[in-house]
Amino acid sequence: xxxxxxxxxxxxVACPFCGLACDDLSVDxxxxxxxxxxxxxxxxxxxxxxxxxxxxxxxxxxAGKAVSFEEAYAEVAxxxxxxxxxxxxxMALDVNGMRGVMDLADAAGGVVDHLYSEIGWRSTRVVQDIxxxxxxxxxxKNRADxxxxxxxxVVTKSSRFFERYVWNDEAMFEPAPSARRIVYLGGDLNTAPxxxxxxxxxxxxxxxxxxxxxxxxxLNALLAKQPVRDAAPLxxxxxxxxxxxxxxxxxKYSVLVWMAGDFQPSQVDLNINAIMAVVxxxxxxxxxxxxxxxxxxGELNASMVHAWQTGYPMRTSFASGIPLYDxxxxxxxxxxxxxxxxxxxxxxxxxxxxxPPAEACVVIAPPTLKLExxxxxxIPVSxxxxxxxxxxxxxxxxxxxxxxxxxxxxxxxAATVAAAxxxxxxxxxx
Amino acid sequence: MxxxxxxxxxxxxxxxxxxxxxxxxxxxxxxxxxxxxDGDKVSAEYNVSGRIVMSGAIDMHTHIGGGxxxxxxxMLPEDHRDDPVARTEITRSSCGYCAPGTLAAGxxxxxxxxxxxxxxxxxxxxxxxxxxxxxxxxxxxxxGYAMLGSDDFLLRMLVAKEDQQTINDYVAWILHSTQTLxxxxxxxxxISAFKFNQRKLDVDEQNAYYGVTPxxxxxxxxxxxxxxxxxxxxxxxxxNLGVAGNVDSTLATMDAAEGLPIHxxxxxxxxxxxxxxxxxxxxxxxxxxxxxxxxxxxxDVGQVLFGQTVTASGDNxxxxxxxxxxxxxxxxxxxxxxxxxxxxxxxxYKDQNFVNALQWAIGLEIFLMVDDPWRIFLTTDHPNGAxxxxxxxxxxxxxxxxxxxxxxDTINADAKAMSNLASLEREYSLYEIAIMTRAAPARILGxxxxxxxxxxxxxxxxxxxxxxxxxxxxxxxELVFKDGELVVRDGKVVKVVxxxxxxxxxxxxxxxxxxxxxxxxxxxxxxMNNFKISDDELCECGGGSKLIPHACRxxx
Ligand code: SF4
Ligand SMILES: [Zn+2]
Ligand SMILES: [Zn+2]
Numbered sequence: 001x002x003x004x005x006x007x008x009x010x011x012x013v014a015c016p017f018c019g020l021a022c023d024d025l026s027v028d029x030x031x032x033x034x035x036x037x038x039x040x041x042x043x044x045x046x047x048x049x050x051x052x053x054x055x056x057x058x059x060x061x062x063a064g065k066a067v068s069f070e071e072a073y074a075e076v077a078x079x080x081x082x083x084x085x086x087x088x089x090x091m092a093l094d095v096n097g098m099r100g101v102m103d104l105a106d107a108a109g110g111v112v113d114h115l116y117s118e119i120g121w122r123s124t125r126v127v128q129d130i131x132x133x134x135x136x137x138x139x140x141k142n143r144a145d146x147x148x149x150x151x152x153x154v155v156t157k158s159s160r161f162f163e164r165y166v167w168n169d170e171a172m173f174e175p176a177p178s179a180r181r182i183v184y185l186g187g188d189l190n191t192a193p194x195x196x197x198x199x200x201x202x203x204x205x206x207x208x209x210x211x212x213x214x215x216x217x218x219l220n221a222l223l224a225k226q227p228v229r230d231a232a233p234l235x236x237x238x239x240x241x242x243x244x245x246x247x248x249x250x251x252k253y254s255v256l257v258w259m260a261g262d263f264q265p266s267q268v269d270l271n272i273n274a275i276m277a278v279v280x281x282x283x284x285x286x287x288x289x290x291x292x293x294x295x296x297x298g299e300l301n302a303s304m305v306h307a308w309q310t311g312y313p314m315r316t317s318f319a320s321g322i323p324l325y326d327x328x329x330x331x332x333x334x335x336x337x338x339x340x341x342x343x344x345x346x347x348x349x350x351x352x353x354x355x356p357p358a359e360a361c362v363v364i365a366p367p368t369l370k371l372e373x374x375x376x377x378x379i380p381v382s383x384x385x386x387x388x389x390x391x392x393x394x395x396x397x398x399x400x401x402x403x404x405x406x407x408x409x410x411x412x413x414a415a416t417v418a419a420a421x422x423x424x425x426x427x428x429x430x
Numbered sequence: 431m432x433x434x435x436x437x438x439x440x441x442x443x444x445x446x447x448x449x450x451x452x453x454x455x456x457x458x459x460x461x462x463x464x465x466x467x468d469g470d471k472v473s474a475e476y477n478v479s480g481r482i483v484m485s486g487a488i489d490m491h492t493h494i495g496g497g498x499x500x501x502x503x504x505m506l507p508e509d510h511r512d513d514p515v516a517r518t519e520i521t522r523s524s525c526g527y528c529a530p531g532t533l534a535a536g537x538x539x540x541x542x543x544x545x546x547x548x549x550x551x552x553x554x555x556x557x558x559x560x561x562x563x564x565x566x567x568x569x570x571x572x573x574g575y576a577m578l579g580s581d582d583f584l585l586r587m588l589v590a591k592e593d594q595q596t597i598n599d600y601v602a603w604i605l606h607s608t609q610t611l612x613x614x615x616x617x618x619x620x621i622s623a624f625k626f627n628q629r630k631l632d633v634d635e636q637n638a639y640y641g642v643t644p645x646x647x648x649x650x651x652x653x654x655x656x657x658x659x660x661x662x663x664x665x666x667x668x669x670n671l672g673v674a675g676n677v678d679s680t681l682a683t684m685d686a687a688e689g690l691p692i693h694x695x696x697x698x699x700x701x702x703x704x705x706x707x708x709x710x711x712x713x714x715x716x717x718x719x720x721x722x723x724x725x726x727x728x729x730d731v732g733q734v735l736f737g738q739t740v741t742a743s744g745d746n747x748x749x750x751x752x753x754x755x756x757x758x759x760x761x762x763x764x765x766x767x768x769x770x771x772x773x774x775x776x777x778x779y780k781d782q783n784f785v786n787a788l789q790w791a792i793g794l795e796i797f798l799m800v801d802d803p804w805r806i807f808l809t810t811d812h813p814n815g816a817x818x819x820x821x822x823x824x825x826x827x828x829x830x831x832x833x834x835x836x837x838x839d840t841i842n843a844d845a846k847a848m849s850n851l852a853s854l855e856r857e858y859s860l861y862e863i864a865i866m867t868r869a870a871p872a873r874i875l876g877x878x879x880x881x882x883x884x885x886x887x888x889x890x891x892x893x894x895x896x897x898x899x900x901x902x903x904x905x906x907x908e909l910v911f912k913d914g915e916l917v918v919r920d921g922k923v924v925k926v927v928x929x930x931x932x933x934x935x936x937x938x939x940x941x942x943x944x945x946x947x948x949x950x951x952x953x954x955x956x957x958m959n960n961f962k963i964s965d966d967e968l969c970e971c972g973g974g975s976k977l978i979p980h981a982c983r984x985x986x
Contacts, residue, residue, distance in 0.1 A: 012957045023960045095562060099973065106522045127505050131760040131774070133750075138555075138767040138955040142582075143625065165955070172582060172768070172953050173639070252627065283750070287627050289765060307503045308495075308563045310524050311510045311531035322514035322523050325507050391558060391971055397497065398767045399956055400558040402967055 009037060013404055016094070016350055016385035017047035019295025019395025020158040027052075029406050034386065041159040048406075051352055051366055051383045055409045058367035058380040069412065069420070072379050076345065076362050077424035079377070083343035085319050086110035089332040090348035090356060090365075092297035093414050094390030094403060097349055098305040100418030106310075107422050109319040111341075113332035114302040115354060116261060116294070117314050121327035122268035123260045123292065124303075124313050126276065129269070133279045135255060135289035136398025141165045142172040146181045146251040148244075150216070150275055151209045152262040153189035154293060158395070161293075162193040174252075181251075183244060185215055205244075207234035210264055216274035219245060223281045248278070254288045261294060295395025297351045304393055332357075349381045349414040364417055382411040433458050434914060435472045438479030439893060442860055445485075445869040445882030449861045455483065457889040460914035464885040474916075476909060478893050484864050485883050486545025486890030486912065488871040491665075491695055491730050492812040494535050495549045495563030495572070497556050498742040498772040501762050502529035502813070506740060506776060508758070520926055521568075528739040528813040536568035537923050538819055543892035543907040546871075546880055546929070549574040550614055550665060550695060551744045554581070555767040555956075557608035557963055558971050561931065565972030569917055571880070571890075572975070573932035575614035575665050576604050577744055579647045580621035581769040583949060585640045594653060596945075598986070601654040602938030603946065607962040609933045611875060611980070612662035613655050614695075616744040617669055618644035621771045624747035631747070633669055633682040644669050648686035656690045657986035658936040661876020663691030663728065668700045671748040675704035677713030681720055684727050693874065696732025696811040698793035710785055711848055712792045718799030721806070728874055729800070732811035733793035733824055734786065740776040741814045749773020767955065779816070787845035789815075791838070797828055798854040803865040804873070822905035828858040829900045863900075876980045877932060889914035931968060931975045936982040 008030030014023035026038035027048060034052025036045045060072035067075075080086040088105050091098065091114040105112045114120060126132065140147070147166065154161040168177045182194040182202035186209040194202030207215060211234055218233040222245040231238055248254050256275050260268050275290055282288035294300070306314045315330035316323045328334070335341045336359050345364065346356035352366040360375055367380040384390030385403030390413075392401045412420075434457040441453045456463045458470065466472070493499050503510075503526060510525040515534045517523035524533035539547055547567070552560045552574040564572035578584055578601065587597055601613060619642055620631040626638045633644045652664040668683040670676035680700040684692065694700065703711035721727050738757075743749050746763050752775050753761035761775040779786040793815070800806040808825070812818040827834045831854075838851055846852075858866075872881020879888045891911040897903035906921030917925045943958065950958040965977055 012959050014960060023956050095971070096973075099566070103522070106517055124504060127501070127760075127762065128507060129760060131505060131753075131756075131762040133763045135765040136767050136955070138953070139625070139765045141955060142768060142953055170952060253625070287625065303504075304500060304559070305562075305566075308500050308532050309522070309566055311503050311526035311529065311534065312507060313504055318517070318523055321517045323510075323525050325510070389967075389970065391562065393559075394955075397764075399555050400562075401956065401960055402558070402963075 010404065010406060013406070014385065014392065014401035015040065015044045016392050016403055017044050018158045019293060019299065020160060020164070021392050021394040021401045022160055022164060023401050027406055034406055043159065048386065050368055052386050052407050054407060055367050055380065055382070055411050058411060060380065061378045063376055064374045069379065072377055073417070073420040073424050075377050076421045079343050079362065080108040080110065080345065081425055083341070085317070085335065085341045086343040086345060087113065087332045087335055087341045088345050088347060089113045090115055090346040091302040092348040092351035093301055094298060094349070094384035094392055095301050095305055096390060097384065097414035097418070098298070098302050100415035101347055102305060102309055104418045104422045104425070106318045107425050109321070111317050111330045111332070111335065112306060112314050113330070114299055114314055115297060116299045118331065118333065119260045119265060119268055120299060120303060121313065121315055122265065123272060124327070125269045126272040130273060130276060132276055133283060133289055135291055136396045137165050137394070138398065140255055140291060141168055143253040144180060144255045145175050146183070146247055146254040148183045148185060148254065148256045150256055150258045151186040151212045151271065152257065152259040153184065153191060153193070154257060154259060155190055155193050157259060157261070157296060158293065167197050181247065186212060205236055205240070207236065212263065212271050213267060213274065216271060216278065220274060220277050220281070223248070223278060248282055248288065249286065251288070252286060254282065255291050256288070257291045257293060259293050291396060293395045295393060298392065300393035300395060300397065347414055349383050364414060379417055380411050381414045381417055382409045384413065387411065388413050431459055432914065433466065433470050433472050435475045436478050436483060436891065436893070437475060438477060439481050439483035441483045441883060442864045443485065443883040444861055444865045445872065446884045455883060455891065457911070457914045460889055462883055462885050462887045462889050481908060482860065482894040482896050484892050485868045485881050485887065486892055486910065487543050487867045488546040488881055489539070489544055489809065489818060490548050490807055490871040490875060491550045491809045492547050492818055493549060493551065493742050494547055494567055495532065496552055496560035498774050499529065499563070501774045502740045502742050503531065505760060505762060505774060509738070509740070521923055528817045532563050532566040533568060536570055540569040540910055540912065540918050540923060541921050542819070542821060542905060543910050544570060545890035545910070545912050546571040548572065548611065548875070551616060552576050552608060552610055553744065553766055553770040554604055554608045555769050555961065557610065561609060561963070561968060562971045564931070565975050568926050569912055569929055571929040571932060573611040575612040576608045576610040577614050577616055577770050578604060579615035579618045579651060582622065583946070585619065585622060585637065585642055588642045588646060588650065589640050594650070594657070596942065597650055598654045598657055599938045599942035601651065602658050602936040603942050605660070605934055605936060609931065609963050609968045611932050611934055612660060612665055613651060614665040614667065615647060615651055616667040616770070617671065617747055618647040620644070620669060620747045621744065624750065624771065625765050629747065629751065631669060633679050633686060645682070645686045648683060649688060652687040652690045652692050657984070659982035659984045660934050660936055661980060661982070662874060663693045665693045665695055667695050667745060670700070671743070671745050672699050672752060674702050674710045676700050676702050677716055680717060684720055684724055687726060689726055691726050694727065694729040696809070696814060697729040698732045698734065698789065698796060698815065701792050701796060706848060708784060710788065712788060712795060714792045714795035714799060715850070718796055721800050728805045728807070730807035730809040731793050731796055732809055732815045734779050734789040735810060735816035735820045735823065736779045736781045736786070736790065737816065738778045739813045739816055740774060742772070742774045743814065744770050744772050746771030746773040749775050768953065781841045784842045784845050787842035788848055790841065791845060791849035791851045794827060794834065794851055795849065795854065798856045803862040804870045806866065807871060808866045822901040825863055825904050826899070826901035829863065831855060831857050876934070878980070928973070928975055930978045931972050932978050932980060934982050935979045937984060
């Protein structure tokens with residue numbers, strides 16, 4: 001914040017627009033919209049520009065008609081109170097927003113589900129089945145000598161991965177960053193950022209990513225010194241697979257990177273399990289780690305808070321008064337499809353592009369969200385890291401970043417809204 | 431203004447030398463006062479005659495917050511299923527036995543008469559998460575110790591032979607930036623060594639890259655903490671966790687402090703000999719003798735109790751080595767941010783397993799052979815030896831020899847034969863239990879207004895109905911007051927309050943940031959200014975907890 005006194009540019013701003021949470025942005029707060037003037041990426045620029053406005057004139061609505069916030073809170077309280085199973089979905093929130101919704105969901109006897117939980121619960125299942133061996137971004141930046149990207153290019157979702165963590169001008173340990181070896185497993189990926197600063201092309205194992213389980217079992221078989229009959233698994237000669245296995249064995253600190261959201265949903269746990277098998281085999285003799293990236297739209301804020309407060313991951317029902325975890329049964333899409341909920345409350349302060357499900361009767365979101373249909377209750381909220389301070393878990397679980405307040409708005413935060421609804425709910429009960 | 435009177439209780443307050451004396455206690459606005467002023471009107475009087483009155487208990491080493499605990503929660507839904515906490519009018523629902531949710535942990539601690547809990551392994555980069563979790567742990571006060579010793583910044587300073595003063599500035603900067611109460615070192619230098627593929631590191635063995643030894647790290651950090659005047663000595667999880675024969679490296683660790691104060695944590699896990707047919711034996715006698723002799727040494731036990739638990743440690747070198755013993759078979763091991771690491775391994779201690787049974791006996795031997803209750807602390811290293819909810823059972827083992835011996839008769843016979851436990855006659859008195867669980871932890875953490883009942887103290891007060899069965903007595907206090915508010919009645923939460931956060935803020939030269947800032951820019955994943963947690967932010971991420979800074983008196 002060195003420039004703040006003299007100019008409208010705020011430095012070292014953390015970005016809440018993807019799971020990388022880059023914290024080197026400079027944002028000009030002088031104009032009508034926030035402008036990223038250093039650091040950042042197109043997604044960050046668009047996010048700060050679109051959401052970084054004062055939202056003058058935005059207000060709450062019931063059935064499309066302007067109402068006071070108090071009336072809107074009371075109406076939501078009434079609805080969740082009378083519902084047998086209110087579902088709180090979306091959950092693109094900062095830590096305090098999630099804390100607020102957790103209070104509400106517990107009091108209302110509902111279920112909380114993040115917009116990426118359909119993938120998230122499958123990743124969690126790996127932790128519950130076998131666990132993991134992983135590392136974090138600063139370790140990758142300084143130690144990684146061989147980086148294997150498994151079915152992801154990372155950059156489609158988090159464009160600054162290579163810039164910030166791979167092609168650095170200097171690392172603490174050998175090798176020099178420019179000498180790092182980059183391997184992509186899977187085709188149809190944006191591999192250009194994997195080219196080293198001195199022009200060395202990455203290695204690409206070009207195959208249909210839906211066949212990742214076969215690719216990983218080939219690698220696991222070779223690492224286990226088991227015979228592989230196919231002379232060219234997935235159309236790639238066995239010698240190249242063997243060379244990759246040998247390179248992994250020879251590497252001092254290899255890293256296998258994945259983004260669960262880039263796997264086919266039905267293969268998420270299968271693939272992560274197989275990656276972990278590779279990692280565990282290699283760690284007998286050298287160091288090798290997984291690096292699961294994700295965390296966009298506050299995915300980790302939601303999953304972390306849920307786990308630490310209640311003990312369980314999301315998709316836990318509070319309907320009976322004690323937490324009951326069932327990630328299949330309590331998926332919001334399933335509950336909606338089966339008609340097991342009559343009240344869907346969409347809460348999203350970080351994302352103003354994702355449409356809530358058609359069944360959402362309450363929408364709590366930034367006013368910049370262009371709704372395809374008017375919900376029964378709409379409550380506009382401010383955005384963490386834009387209008388108010390907050391906390392954001394980075395996708396590697398390595399750090400939590402402080403989010404800044406860059407632009408004033410009259411709108412409440414999601415945490416404030418959730419607390420107000422909870423208070424009304426308790427009035428109704430009392 | 432609120433004025434409370436507790437009338438006629440049998441007060442046990444070792445910090446003030448009070449042993450079972452009948453006294454009235456007055457509380458005014460959350461503080462204990464000697465007497466009432468003229469205009470004061472008692473707003474609530476509690477007749478506690480015949481009851482035992484102590485200050486609130488303090489757990490100085492319990493893993494209640496931070497990354498690894500949350501991994502354990504996520505990993506173990508099977509742990510939580512049978513231990514739900516139901517929602518009430520005033521409390522939220524939660525669950526979990528060995529890896530409970532923060533809400534369950536806070537309620538249960540309070541219901542057992544604990545009013546302060548300290549998270550001992552805060553990775554500096556992860557301090558925010560730790561404070562958030564502690565902030566969501568209701569009722570109890572919290573605080574933590576920041577982990578150093580495998581962080582590349584310190585190791586590079588040691589290689590560069592920076593002077594002690596500069597290192598002190600860095601250590602102080604870490605305490606400020608992470609809002610913590612002490613410094614912890616875990617497997618000194620070993621977590622870094624593991625990243626370079628070393629699988630063990632003895633006290634005088636060199637880190638393969640830096641050439642630095644654990645002894646150097648211990649000497650430097652214990653001196654830094656001492657010279658900065660941080661009340662709590664360097665908190666040490668020694669080398670060779672859980673390894674047979676590690677008693678030698680534990681004794682070497684004590685020596686490495688060169689007479690300066692040093693606290694050895696979960697010392698039970700570091701008190702193993704390698705004698706006997708199975709090359710595993712008790713080193714408790716040697717350890718207890720060393721503690722008795724070295725007045726600069728304190729220790730908490732990390733008692734093992736039988737049953738299912740989960741081990742969660744910053745010592746990923748050891749946790750990786752132990753992952754084959756996981757039960758159920760799963761484990762998580764992480765390298766973290768050029769600072770540290772962590773490992774989570776579920777484990778089931780079985781009374782018929784020779785090693786587990788001997789671990790149980792070794793912990794009790796240490797408790798009973800260390801003479802000075804001011805220098806040995808009651809912990810299970812929750813959840814590593816057992817969940818904290820087993821404390822009342824542990825108190826019974828310490829206070830009741832016949833109960834202890836009847837338990838000893840049921841464990842693995844070979845382990846029993848290897849232990850001298852049966853011959854140890856000592857039974858802890860209530861006064862000694864109060865020292866171990868209140869007065870001594872407050873003193874060693876520098877919490878001048880906690881752990882005692884003299885005027886000026888915070889009114890964290892527990893009232894027990896005396897019961898010859900000490901387990902029953904300690905598991906369900908009649909009344910618990912937190913900062914003067916009645917929070918528990920008959921072992922149930924009746925009011926939820928928010929605890930405070932305890933920190934230290936030693937003086938230091940801010941010029942150290944000129945070295946730290948470029949390091950962050952070049953090597954770290956965040957900027958220095960986003961790493962630091964300000965006072966305002968702490969209260970924000972702690973959900974509104976009040977910050978209590980404790981004095982440091984510089985010694986250099
Ligand atoms: S990569 Fe992600 S976190 Fe970084 S600036 Fe772009 S959107 Fe923000
Ligand atoms: Zn430890
Ligand atoms: Zn511990």
